[in-house]
Amino acid sequence: MTGTQLDVVLASVVTGLIVIALGLFVRARTSVNNPGATQVLWEWTLATADGLNRGGQTPYRRRATAVAVTLFWFILVANWLPLLPGSPLVAPTSNINLTLALGLVVIALVHVTAIQARGLRGYLRHYLSPVWLAPVRLIEELLKPLTLALRLFGVIFASALMAMLLAELLPAPVAVLPHAVWNLFDVLMGVIQAFIFALLTLLYFDAALPATSTAKEHINE
């Protein structure tokens, strides 16, 4: 590891501040009867995460939901950061440091939560049985943060590269339309990638946590 890329950190800090500001805005204006558009969007992500989190409402499942919702908003804002009007920043998710950091945090939280939920013995039994599959499970767990990080990084970096190429290769008047179309595509891609990251996070939590009766019912269905 070498030095620090301050512009990436700055973009991530701006992303974090936007997410926190949005969250606190929603918190300040939370209404049961007349929710605003931002509250509806946050509630929608919360409900979607709750719905995908099949194991019911244990504290560990709630933690999974919180991580997934926060990841969704953080990645979404990070992906959309360069699309904001007048933004000098590039998407921090187009840098491997942020995506790998997110992947590592997710996997670390998954394992810490699994140990808390199962106990150390139950956790080891879960991951090491059958014994002959343990090496495969270990490789799988090591690869999870990498796959999470590389998928997001690859898509957003390619998207930024494509936007740059459009700007470089086409003369300015001609590039307007392709650039606009590509920005629209970027908006959609930003949502999809944020959703995929959050969904995979929930699946990793689901695989690590003990199945509750609700989860078993879902599996039986």
Next chain:
Amino acid sequence: MNSYGVTLVPDATIVLEVAVFLIVLAVVSRYVLPRLQSAVSERQRRVAEKLAAAEKAEATARTTEQQAAASLRAARQEARRIIEDAYERRDHLIKEGVRKGREEYRWYTGQHLPLGAPVADDVPTTAPPSA
């Protein structure tokens, strides 16, 4: 592309990125999501209450409808009985009228039976020929 380069090797930035995300996660999961969750729960509770009230109202309406149908059925039966009674009374009145008419006929034609005495059925029901 400044530091958003193609490199796949993380550097010390990753530590700061982890810190940034953990701070965001802490703030969101501590201050934002519980409030939202309670709002959603409260709304679900209210919706459930309204749903229960609507189901209760529907059940009441169904009972009232059944009661109205039963009342209507009873009223129709009563009406039918009243009509049958009326027909019966009409038939009785006609028979009574015919009997009295025959009596009067005999009285006028000289048979001088007292009024109310039984009358034979051979008395013609048509009026007597005028003198």
